[in-house]
Amino acid sequence: xxxxxxxxxxxxxxxxxxxxxxxxxxxxxxxxxxxxxxxxxxxxxxxxxxxxxxxxxxxxxxxxxxxxxxxxxxxxxxxxxxxxxxxxxxxxxxxxxxxxxxxxxxxxxxxxxxxxxxxxxxxxxxxxxxxxxxxxxxxxxxxxxxxxxxxxxxxxxxxxxxxxxxxxxxxxxxxxxxx
Amino acid sequence: xxxxxxxxxxxxxxxxxxxxxxxxxxxxxxxxxxxxxxxxxxxxxxxxxxxxxxxxxxxxxxxxxxxxxxxxxxxxxxxxxxxxxxxxxxxxxxxxxxxxxxxxxxxxxxxxxxxxxxxxxxxxxxxxxxxxxxxxxxxxxxxxxxxxxxxxxxxxxxxxxxxxxxxxxxxxxxxxxxxxxxxxxxxxxxxxxxxxxxxxxxxxxxxxxxxxx
Numbered sequence: 001x002x003x004x005x006x007x008x009x010x011x012x013x014x015x016x017x018x019x020x021x022x023x024x025x026x027x028x029x030x031x032x033x034x035x036x037x038x039x040x041x042x043x044x045x046x047x048x049x050x051x052x053x054x055x056x057x058x059x060x061x062x063x064x065x066x067x068x069x070x071x072x073x074x075x076x077x078x079x080x081x082x083x084x085x086x087x088x089x090x091x092x093x094x095x096x097x098x099x100x101x102x103x104x105x106x107x108x109x110x111x112x113x114x115x116x117x118x119x120x121x122x123x124x125x126x127x128x129x130x131x132x133x134x135x136x137x138x139x140x141x142x143x144x145x146x147x148x149x150x151x152x153x154x155x156x157x158x159x160x161x162x163x164x165x166x167x168x169x170x171x172x173x174x175x176x177x178x179x
Numbered sequence: 180x181x182x183x184x185x186x187x188x189x190x191x192x193x194x195x196x197x198x199x200x201x202x203x204x205x206x207x208x209x210x211x212x213x214x215x216x217x218x219x220x221x222x223x224x225x226x227x228x229x230x231x232x233x234x235x236x237x238x239x240x241x242x243x244x245x246x247x248x249x250x251x252x253x254x255x256x257x258x259x260x261x262x263x264x265x266x267x268x269x270x271x272x273x274x275x276x277x278x279x280x281x282x283x284x285x286x287x288x289x290x291x292x293x294x295x296x297x298x299x300x301x302x303x304x305x306x307x308x309x310x311x312x313x314x315x316x317x318x319x320x321x322x323x324x325x326x327x328x329x330x331x332x333x334x335x336x337x338x339x340x341x342x343x344x345x346x347x348x349x350x351x352x353x354x355x356x357x358x359x360x361x362x363x364x365x366x367x368x369x370x371x372x373x374x375x376x377x378x379x380x381x382x383x384x385x386x387x388x389x390x391x392x
Contacts, residue, residue, distance in 0.1 A: 003184060015190075015194075016192045016193075016194065016195055016196075016197075017194070018193055018194040018195070019193065020190045020191065020193040021190070023189070023190045024187065024190035024193075025187075027189055027190065028183065028186055031182050031183075031186060036180075036362070041220055042341045050182060054180070054182055056186060057182070057186065057189065058185070059332070059392065060188070061189045061192065061261075063194035063196075063198075063331070063392070064196045064261065065199065065201070065331070066201060066261055066262045066331050066332040068262060068265075069264075072262075075264050076262070076263055076264050078264070079263030079264030079334055080334075082263075082348065083332075083334040087391065088196055107263055115181070115182055116180070116181050116182070117180060117181075117182065117185075120180045120185060121180050122192045124180065125244045133186050138187065138188050138191035138192070139180070139184040139185065139187045139188040141346035143199050145192075148191070149262040151204070160192065162190055163188070163191060163192050164197065167188070167189070167192060169389075170391075175391070175392070
């Protein structure tokens with residue numbers, strides 16, 4: 001149980017220091033757990049599950065400044081996931097309560113194939129061209145931010161800012177999508 | 180889009196989060212909101228005529244300390260509630276504790292006074308002006324605080340909104356002390372506190388729907 005905490009926390013700290021491969025690995029481990037966590041709580045609608053996994057991963061990324069590195073990373077991520085699930089139900093006008101004490105279960109997750117989400121594609125399609133192309137370029141593994149920026153004719157720093165803005169508006173659009 | 184493709188896109192944006200940690204955002208809120216309130220007090224309401232003499236009295240500083248500590252508690256509550264999984268309980272205990280302590284001191288002072296002097300001490304001369312001013316001064320800072328909180332990650336919207344209101348109301352009540360000429364602790368304990376709590380209530384009502392992310 002705590003092994004996964006140690007591992008994910010170490011990866012997250014490296015990610016915050018700018019280590020992209022470590023960060024990717026951390027998010028991948030988290031994605032598996034999120035999928036299992038949401039699947040158990042959302043009957044049917046596997047498409048909804050993947051949309052929520054993706055929305056939560058975006059939130060974890062954009063809100064990472066609110067994680068206090070002196071605290072367990074998985075507890076923070078669990079609280080984000082819990083909030084996203086409650087928010088999802090609220091938007092769908094479903095009233096449910098979630099126990100706070102299912103953290104151990106959040107840590108223990110079996111592996112699944114990475115799923116496909118629908119809402120993210122819709123949100124992506126509604127982005128301005130420049131942002132959309134940038135996101136599409138970097139999501140294809142291998143193309144670095146510098147290379148994607150070069151293709152768009154902007155510097156790596158500008159590409160970083162543009163990507164961050166694109167991710168932020170993606171998160172906002174996804175949240176509004178199922179209102 | 181596949182989730183692993185999304186993860187690749189996120190990994191390309193790895194590194195420290197822009198904008199800094201919650202405490203930095205909230206410190207900036209204090210500065211901006213406090214300066215707006217200061218400008219409104221100095222240019223709109225004007226400082227009290229006897230400010231220099233008042234500043235030589237202990238009462239003036241006890242009033243400022245009371246609202247300032249409430250502001251610190253509000254800041255602390257916001258800093259905690261901006262983080263998923265954290266609770267603002269200790270901060271609210273601090274606020275409740277200082278509120279009770281100041282009220283006890285004020286009550287002691289009130290009981291020392293002669294019975295016929297008590298009602299004028301409580302009601303002062305400016306109850307509505309005081310309440311209205313604290314809410315009006317607190318509102319701009321509350322807006323700034325709610326924007327900051329929304330950029331962070333509060334998971335309890337109404338409570339986080341209340342904390343933002345407590346924080347804003349208390350900081351702006353401290354600034355309002357430069358204008359207010361009331362001299363009874365019981366007046367501050369009753370009406371300043373109520374003004375701050377009204378800003379807190381406003382924050383909770385707006386936070387309920389505005390603090391979603």
